[in-house]
Amino acid sequence: MEWIDIREKLHITCDDGSALEGMITDRTDDTISFSIPADDRNFRLFQPGEKITGVVFKKNKGVRFHGVIAGRISAEAPTYTISKIAGWKSVQRRNYVRVECSDPMTYTADRNLIESVAFSRDLTRVEDELEKHMKAGMMLDISAGGLKLFCEEDISEGQKIILKFPIRNEEQILRGTVMHKQMIVNPSGIRYFYGIRFDDILEKTQEMIVNYVFQIMRKMGRK
Structure with a gap:
């Protein structure tokens, strides 16, 4: 989890197959919080219990993980916390997933x-x-x-x-x-x-x- 920094871009794929991007706003040893601009053309609201797949890239390397939306945080932009994070896997952006x-x-x-x-x-x-x-x-x-x-x-x-x-x-x-x-x-x-x-x-x-x-x-x- 130390590899993930606040303000990094988070690629999110939802359980229904839709995809969008958010920004990491906070992290703990067990959770990741992210926000989504309300003017994003792929904007959507999440419900507690939704399963997601997240990918974070840093230059040519990245990590992919699975998690569950634990709830929404009161903030200026819609902000959510991901819990039950598991299935960490390294991905190479240089070679690109095909x-x-x-x-x-x-x-x-x-x-x-x-x-x-x-x-x-x-x-x-x-x-x-x-x-x-x-x-x-x-x-x-x-x-x-x-x-x-x-x-x-x-x-x-x-x-x-x-x-x-x-x-x-x-x-x-x-x-x-x-x-x-x-x-x-x-x-x-x-x-x-x-x-x-x-x-x-x-x-x-x-x-x-x-x-x-x-x-x-x-x-x-x-x-």
């Missing part, structure tokens, strides 16, 4: 297009132009550092790519680089699998993906 999935997505590896939008910081502003060149693919796994893409296009390692996929019903348009490639030949044709690294990803987007990954892990753990 989960398998099977979700449709789109992408483009069109070099001319990618070069033409190279200076667009917000790709949503050129989304209409991107859509003209997007191709269908499948996301086979995801982490905050990248994803695995399955498609029928032959793309070179090192090639820049633009990806579009939903995270918790919100479309993400991200830049990436093809880091490795696998090709499988079968009677129906050639299939390609690519390991994609996210490039220039915003911290808030990365945090959203981290929460999404742990949400999937929690759902898998209940099966």
